[in-house]
Amino acid sequence: MPHPHLDRLIEVMHTLRRQCPWDAEQTHESLVPYLVEETLEVVEAVEAGTDGALVEELGDLLLQVAFHAEIAAQQGRFDIEDVARGIADKLVARHPHVFGSEPVPDDMLATWEQRKRAEKRRTSALDGIPDRMSALTRAAKVIARSERHGVAVQLETDGDDLGDRILALAAEAHARGVDAEQAVRAAVRRLEQRIVAAELAD
Known part of the structure; x- marks a missing residue:
C-alpha cells in the first residue's frame, strides 16, 4: 500500500534542510530538547x-524521526529507509511466534527481555536503561528488569528515608500492574483540578 504523505514528509524535510536557515543548522544534539518535549506531548495526548x-502530537514526533534521519542522510550515514528497515527486522526477529514456527511464549515480556539481552550481549539486568528517565520511571524499570532477570533484592521498607519509601511504592505499583509515573501524573491532575476549583470558589 503506498504512503504518499510519508513520502511528502521526507521531501518537505529535504527542502527545509536546503532552504530554511534554522532547519539547516540543526544537529542531532540541538534537537534533543524538542524530541523530549514532543514525546511528553504524545503522552499527554494519549x-x-x-x-x-x-494525531497532531504523533505527527510532531514523526517529524523528529524524519529530521534526525535527514541530518544523517545528508552526512551519508543512514536514511529513513535504514531506520524503518532496522525496526521492521527487529520486530520480525523478536516475534518468532508470529513470523516463525515457535509457540507463543507463556511470559511475553520476559521472553522479549531475554531476546534483547542475547541480541545486545547484555550482562546485567540494568544494561540499556536510560539514565535520563525520571527517577520514578527509572525505579519502575529497574524493579521490573530485576524481577524478569531473576535478581532478587530486598527493598528497604521500614526506614525513615523518603527515597526508600517512594521506591517501595514504585515496587507496589509494579506488583499491581500499575504504571507508577502515570498514576502520579493522574493524581497531580486531580490536585490541579481541585486547586483551580478552590481558586474559582474564592
Missing part, C-alpha cells in the same frame, strides 16, 4: 484521550 490531539 492520556487526554482525543484522537485529534494524538
